[in-house]
Every structure is written in C-alpha cells, then in structure tokens.
Amino acid sequence: MPYPIRKCVVCGEEFELKPDKPGFANRCLSCTEEEEEARGESLDAGDKEQNAHRRAAIKDLLYRKDS
Numbered sequence: 001m002p003y004p005i006r007k008c009v010v011c012g013e014e015f016e017l018k019p020d021k022p023g024f025a026n027r028c029l030s031c032t033e034e035e036e037e038a039r040g041e042s043l044d045a046g047d048k049e050q051n052a053h054r055r056a057a058i059k060d061l062l063y064r065k066d067s
Contacts, residue, residue: 003016008031010031011031022036
C-alpha cells in the first residue's frame, strides 16, 4: 500500500506521509527539521530561566514566615 502524498504548507513541496515521520503531518521532513533546530536553541535558555523562577516561587510559598 503506497503512502499518501501530501503538500507541505511551508515550502509547497510534495512528500510522502510515512507512519514514523517526526513532526506535523502537513510539513515535509526538511521544514520540520529546520523548525526543531530553531526552536531547540531558544528553548534551552528559556527553560533554565523559567525553572529558576519556578523554584524561587515554590521556595517562597513553602518557607515564607507569616507574621
């Protein structure tokens, strides 16, 4: 059974939609990889900063002294 042919919404190129393809079903493999690379670099710095804020907020809630 052949794989369905889809058209990428980003670049307009046709591609075969395979079962284990990573990413979205409406984007070709090259556009999916480019997006993951761009998203991966920016999330690493943001996650560390967000985690630090979360830890500080939880610490403040748990250990604050009520007067």
